[in-house]
Every structure is written in C-alpha cells, then in structure tokens.
Amino acid sequence: MPEPILEIRDLRKSFNALKATDGVSLDLYPGQIHALIGPNGAGKSTLIHQIAGSLAADSGTIRFLGQDIGGLDMAARARLGLARSFQISSLAQEFSALRNVMLAVQSRQGSSFRFFRQVASDRSLIDPAMAMLERVGLAARAHVPAAELSHGERRQLEIAIALALSPKAFLFDEPMAGMGPESSKQLTSFLDGLRHETPMLLVEHDMDAVFALADRISVLVYGRIIATGTVDEIRSDPEVRRAYLGEAA
Amino acid sequence: MTRETTINLLLALLLLAMPLAAAGLGEPFYVTLATRVVVLALAATGLNLALGLGGLISFGHAAFFGLGGYVAGILATHAFNAEPLVAGIPGTTSMPIIWLTAVVIAGLVALPIGIISLRTTGIYFIMITLAFAQMIYYFAISWPAYGGEDGLSIYVRNAFPGINTTQPLPYFLACFTVLMATLLLFRLVEGSRFGSALQAARQNGTRLAAVGIAPFNIWLVAFVLSAMITGFAGALYADLNRFVGPSMFSWHMSGELIVLIILGGKGRLFGPVAGAMIFVCLEYVLGGITERWQFFLGLILLGIVLFARGGLLGLLSGKPRHA
Known part of the structure; x- marks a missing residue:
C-alpha cells in the first residue's frame, strides 16, 4: 500500500451528549475513491466539516500529505490542496458561474491582494476558469449568475470550482443530491475518470453511484465506523447489512 | 456605456456645474453647500467600500471621520499658536501634510479596531464598531487640551500650494478633485482581484474560505482602506467648517454615513454621491421650512428600504450584473 494522502486517527466530536464523531479513523489512498456511507444522522457531514476545517474536532488527528492540519483553518487547508463541495450548494450568488470559478483560480495563483488589474479582462483568470466550466459541461452558462442556475447546474459549478483549485x-x-437519474449517471462517469488525477472522499446516498465508483467503502453509524472494505466486502458484511444496507443490498 | 455610467456622469456634471453657476451669480453660500455634498460623499464612499462591497455594517465610521477632522484641527492649532506638538515637531497649515497625516492615522487606528471587531459578525460587529467610536467620542469630550466639548476652531482655512483655499470655489474644486480621484480608485479596486474576493466575502464567506482565501484578511484590509478614505473626508470637513467638535465622532455621524449610502444605493460607485446630494438638499430645503426635517428624511428612507432597495441609483438604473 502506498502512503495515504489523508490520514484520520481517532477523531472525536460531541455536541453536548451526542457523539457525532466517535473515534473515527480513516485513510484515503492515491488513485482511489473512498466512499463514506451511513444512515441519516450518522455524522457523515459532521466528519466532512471537521476534515475541511469548518468545524473543530474535540480530539484526534487529521494528517494531509503527511502534515498535521488540525490547527489550520478552512482557507489554509484549501490552499494546501484539500478541495470540497458542499451538501447544500454554497456559491457567490450574485457572481456569474465564471466569476465563481475565477475566484478559485485567483486563489490558486496566490494573489488576492492585487488592487488595480481588472479581473474582467484578465485572461490568466478567465481562460483556466472557462476550461474548468467546459470540463464539467457548464461553459454555455458561464455568464449566468449562480443564483439563476438550476440545482443540477449549481452542483456542476461546485465541482468546477473544486477542480480549479x-x-x-x-x-x-x-454531489448527486437532488440530481435527476441522467445527470447522476453523467456525474458518476465524470468522477470515475477523475480518481486517477485526484483521490476523493465521497459521501453519497445514491448506492448505485457508490457501488459503481468506490474502491473502498466505510460505513458510519452513530458516529462510529462499523466496517471498512471493498464493495464486495461491504455488501457481504452481515453487520453492515443489519445496521444499514438492509433491502438496498 | 451602461445606463448607470450615464447617470454617474450626469451626477458628476451636476455636482460640478451647480457651484460654478452659483459662484458666477455671486452666491458663495451654495458653493459651500456643494462642498458639503462632496465631503459627505467622500466620507460615505469610504464606508461604501466596507459596507457596500464587503457587507461590513460598520456603525463606527464616525471614529475615522472625527480622527481626520481632529488631525486637521490639532495640526492647525499648533501651527497657529506656534507651539510644537510633541518632541519639537511643529504643527502645520499645509493641506497635503494634513491630509496624509489624517489618512495614515485613520488607517493606524482602524487596524486594531478591525482586528478586534472582525472576530464578530452581524449585530455584534455593528455593536462593537459603535462601541469603539463612542469610546473615542467620550475621550474627545473629556480631553480639555483640544477644546473638550467645545471643539477646536481653525481660524484661517489651511493652505494648499497654488490654490487660494480661503475662497469657496477653489476649495470646492480641490475637494471635488479628491472625490473624483477616490471614486476612480474605488472603481479600480472593485474590479480587481481584491475587489472580487471582497464582494465574494459579502455574498458567502464560507465559499471564499473554501477556495482558500481567508475572509478575515480581505475584510481587514477593506476596513482599513475604508477608514483611510473616511479619515481623509474628515480632514476636508474640518477645513470646510473651520471647526472640529466631538460631534464628528458621535454615533449620529456614523448613522448619517449609513443613511447616505442607503439613500443613494449601497455598493454602487455613485451611491454615496447621490445619497449626499439628496441628504444635503433635504437638510437645506426642508430644514428651512421646519426644524423637524429629519422626520421627512425618515419617511423617504422608509420608502427606499421598503420599495427601492438599490437606492436612488437602483431606481434609475436597475439591477447591477456581474458578467
């Protein structure tokens, strides 16, 4: 096994009496899609928030590229190369799709304290941003404000922004939440191709997508990982079947 | 040219033409009135950077306005009395030096205020900026060396090389030039990478952080720049009235700056200019009829907040779009 890109050890987070994350350990390896599944309220989003840095863990370590990132804020983690999409689209609503992606390009270039050169005519921002929109199939809607995009288009835009980093x-x-079956299928094949470029930790309810994509799956129930393994191992794990998959498997 | 650009140009021309005409007709009072519009517009343009672009509702910008004013008043008083300030540094009546000092001091004071205030958001940010401004207000009142409650008079308007600032029209033109240059700077900053990040911070701070740009840093720089512009306006205001008093620091002043922005259109380049024009007109016209003119200002503000969120400029030129 190669070194993991992302290494989580014994992560804990409580909200009063509720143990939302209860000793989670997890590794993400290069070239892989690692799916995180579990029933509603299992703490999947809470875990993502702690990894991304929008929520502080109570204890435990998160190592990214060999570095302990527990003390870094969300922006610093993003600059290190940890990109995220949100469960509910989070965009600069008044900005066009293109301007949203340009913001990510500008961040990657490490240069937000420039006060004079106009972004509207800055090819070094526009061209890479446009290329990302083309990649996710949103180029035709580049100049539409984010607020006027459809639900599915906003999800695509989130992915374009993440890619631009x-x-x-x-x-x-x-990422598939609220998408129609056709767009879900498209996104599935898109993510499939992306794994060799960039590994991903994927929280998803769409089991077809998870079984089609995941190299490894971890099952989270009440804040604990009850099983981690390949698709086949998870499908046949009796505890998983009882706790969660039930009729879906 | 967009419709808003046309309206902006018309507003600038109107603002320039009125005092020129008034001076030609021998009515210096109206020149002074126009200068008041210009200086208030400049102060509100400073706030517009933080509030309009960055979404930072600072209820304490009077602090920076007053600081600029007191810098002008204190330097001029020391020069007038031929007393050195501290450590043998003399006062001055030179506007360029006063302006520079006002801008630097406003920025230096805004830095710690920003660092502390920006740890909060929403209503708490409003309250903490208000608290800082009120602290400075009470400090000014209780500091007898510079007039305390009575303020300071500037006996002769400070001087700018090559301009007869004691005459209303040249002083107006100097202030007008400063305003136009600042608006140009505002437009450049708005369209720059920094401006993009600042506007994104207003729309969605989490989104900005998720792409790796910490909103705090962006907001802090915007807050300081904003204070510097408002401080500059404070120095001009002191010379306009040839007087500075603690009321420049009071929360009424902070509120007035916010009102100007809402009247004209927040986040819009000429919003503060349009707002200051409406405000000073009402103050003069209605103020001549009734002492309670602010009641009518309140009604107009109510109408704008309920029916025309974009202020006067929003009403005239429609929604802005970011391509």
Whole structure:
C-alpha cells in the first residue's frame, strides 16, 4: 500500500451528549475513491466539516500529505490542496458561474491582494476558469449568475470550482443530491475518470453511484465506523447489512 | 456605456456645474453647500467600500471621520499658536501634510479596531464598531487640551500650494478633485482581484474560505482602506467648517454615513454621491421650512428600504450584473 494522502486517527466530536464523531479513523489512498456511507444522522457531514476545517474536532488527528492540519483553518487547508463541495450548494450568488470559478483560480495563483488589474479582462483568470466550466459541461452558462442556475447546474459549478483549485484530494458531500437519474449517471462517469488525477472522499446516498465508483467503502453509524472494505466486502458484511444496507443490498 | 455610467456622469456634471453657476451669480453660500455634498460623499464612499462591497455594517465610521477632522484641527492649532506638538515637531497649515497625516492615522487606528471587531459578525460587529467610536467620542469630550466639548476652531482655512483655499470655489474644486480621484480608485479596486474576493466575502464567506482565501484578511484590509478614505473626508470637513467638535465622532455621524449610502444605493460607485446630494438638499430645503426635517428624511428612507432597495441609483438604473 502506498502512503495515504489523508490520514484520520481517532477523531472525536460531541455536541453536548451526542457523539457525532466517535473515534473515527480513516485513510484515503492515491488513485482511489473512498466512499463514506451511513444512515441519516450518522455524522457523515459532521466528519466532512471537521476534515475541511469548518468545524473543530474535540480530539484526534487529521494528517494531509503527511502534515498535521488540525490547527489550520478552512482557507489554509484549501490552499494546501484539500478541495470540497458542499451538501447544500454554497456559491457567490450574485457572481456569474465564471466569476465563481475565477475566484478559485485567483486563489490558486496566490494573489488576492492585487488592487488595480481588472479581473474582467484578465485572461490568466478567465481562460483556466472557462476550461474548468467546459470540463464539467457548464461553459454555455458561464455568464449566468449562480443564483439563476438550476440545482443540477449549481452542483456542476461546485465541482468546477473544486477542480480549479488543482487539489490533491477532494471531499465531496453528496454531489448527486437532488440530481435527476441522467445527470447522476453523467456525474458518476465524470468522477470515475477523475480518481486517477485526484483521490476523493465521497459521501453519497445514491448506492448505485457508490457501488459503481468506490474502491473502498466505510460505513458510519452513530458516529462510529462499523466496517471498512471493498464493495464486495461491504455488501457481504452481515453487520453492515443489519445496521444499514438492509433491502438496498 | 451602461445606463448607470450615464447617470454617474450626469451626477458628476451636476455636482460640478451647480457651484460654478452659483459662484458666477455671486452666491458663495451654495458653493459651500456643494462642498458639503462632496465631503459627505467622500466620507460615505469610504464606508461604501466596507459596507457596500464587503457587507461590513460598520456603525463606527464616525471614529475615522472625527480622527481626520481632529488631525486637521490639532495640526492647525499648533501651527497657529506656534507651539510644537510633541518632541519639537511643529504643527502645520499645509493641506497635503494634513491630509496624509489624517489618512495614515485613520488607517493606524482602524487596524486594531478591525482586528478586534472582525472576530464578530452581524449585530455584534455593528455593536462593537459603535462601541469603539463612542469610546473615542467620550475621550474627545473629556480631553480639555483640544477644546473638550467645545471643539477646536481653525481660524484661517489651511493652505494648499497654488490654490487660494480661503475662497469657496477653489476649495470646492480641490475637494471635488479628491472625490473624483477616490471614486476612480474605488472603481479600480472593485474590479480587481481584491475587489472580487471582497464582494465574494459579502455574498458567502464560507465559499471564499473554501477556495482558500481567508475572509478575515480581505475584510481587514477593506476596513482599513475604508477608514483611510473616511479619515481623509474628515480632514476636508474640518477645513470646510473651520471647526472640529466631538460631534464628528458621535454615533449620529456614523448613522448619517449609513443613511447616505442607503439613500443613494449601497455598493454602487455613485451611491454615496447621490445619497449626499439628496441628504444635503433635504437638510437645506426642508430644514428651512421646519426644524423637524429629519422626520421627512425618515419617511423617504422608509420608502427606499421598503420599495427601492438599490437606492436612488437602483431606481434609475436597475439591477447591477456581474458578467
């Protein structure tokens, strides 16, 4: 096994009496899609928030590319190459799709304290941003404000923004949520091709997508990982079947 | 040219033409009134950077306005009395030096205020900026060396090389030039990478952090720049009235700056200019009829908040779009 890109050890987070994350350990390896599944309220999003840095863990370590990132804020983690999408689309609503992606390009170039050169005519921002929109199939809607995009288009835009950061790993929180079957299929094949470029930790409810994509699956129930393994191992694990998969398997 | 650009140009021309006409007709009072519009517009343009672009509702910008004013007043007083300030540094009546000092001091004071205030958001940010401004207000009142409650008079308007600032029209033109240059700078910053990040911070701070840009740093720089512009306006205001008093620091002043922005259109380049024009007109016209003119200002503000969120400029030129 190669070194993991992302290494989580004994992560814990409680909200009063509720143990939302209860000693989670997890490794994400290069070239892999690692799916995180579990029933509603299992703490999947809470875990993603702690990895991305929008929520502080109570204890435990998160190592990314060999570095302990527990003390870094969300922006610093993103600069290191940890890109995320949100369960509920989170965009600059008044900005066009293109401007949203340009913001990520500008961040990757490490240069937000420039006060004079106009972004509207800056090819070094526009061209890479446009290329990302083309990659996710949103180029035709580049100049539409994010607020006016359809639900599915906003999800595509989130992925374009994440791509524009040239990240070392993705955290995708239910990227298929609310998408129609056709778009789900398209996104599935898109993510399939992306794994060799960038590994991803994928939270997803769409089991067809998870079984088609995942190299490894971890099952989270009440804040604990009850099983980690390949698709076949998870499908045949009796505890998983009882706790969660039930009729879906 | 977009419709808003046309309206902006018309507003600038109107603002320039009125005092020129008034001076030609021998009515210096109206020149002074126009200068008041210009200086208030400049102060609100500073706030517009933080509030309009960055979404930072600072209820304490009077602090920076007053600081700029007191810098002008204190330097001029020391020069007038031929007393050195501290350690043998003399006062001055030179506007360029006063302006520079006002801008630097406003920025230096805004830095710690910003660092502390920006740890909070929403209503707490509003309250903490208000608290800082009120602290400075009470400090000014209780500091007898510079007039305390009575303020400071500037007996002769400070001087700018090559301009007869004691005449209303040249002083107006100097202030007008400063305003136009600042608006140009505002437009450049708005369209720059920094401006992009700042506007994104207003729309969705989490999104900005998720792409690796910490909103705090962006907001802090915007807050300081914003304070510097408002401080500059404070120095001009002191010379306009040839007087500075603690009321420049009071929360009414902070509120007035916010009102100007809402009247004209927040986040819009000429919003503060349009707002200051409406405000000073109402103050003069209605103020001549009734002492309670602010009641009518309140009604107009209510109408704008309920029916025309984009202010006067929003009403005239429609929604802005980011291509």
